[in-house]
Amino acid sequence: MAELTAAPEKQGKxxxxxxxxLRVDLTAMVDLAFLLITFFMLTTTLNKPKIMNVTMPVGPTGEGVPESRTMTICLGKNNQAMYYLGLAENPxxxxxxxxxxxxxLRRAIMDTRKKVFQSTGKSMIVVIKPGDTSVYENLVNTLDEMKITDIDQYAIADIAPKDISLLKDKQAY
Known part of the structure; x- marks a missing residue:
């Protein structure tokens, strides 16, 4: 680490x-610096945040959603979800x-998807409506269920007053 060089002794009175x-050897310090840099670069690349991609529509469109293919999932309180197929007034x-x-929810999505495909021959569209009493975790769980059950067409929408009254009737709001 440190090196001392002594001058040769002279013969004399x-x-x-x-x-x-005095000379200090900095090799170990340089090694330590590169080791720390490598460690922090490795940990930052391994610690990437997990992101779920959700594509939201730009604005309102003129097209309606076919009610025979549309499953609506309303998220309520106490980890409860209400679902129906079609319109809320006449499901x-x-x-x-x-x-x-x-x-x-997974079983309900799979059964409804099967029924929609048998009756229309097309894939099902899911509208997810989180209520005021639902928690963010329920929305994430519902989006995970869309991925697990291979539902390609789904949207997140504001909950309607009719859906709120249905949730209240079922004691889920």
């Missing part, structure tokens, strides 16, 4: 002490409250 030259599948997970 008077012995004089010479100043010794093809009546409004039903379910939980999240394999036997709840």
């Amino acid at each position: 008077k012995v004089r002490t010479k100043k010794q030259a 093809i599948i009546a409004a039903t409250v379910t939980g999240y997970g394999k036997s709840g």
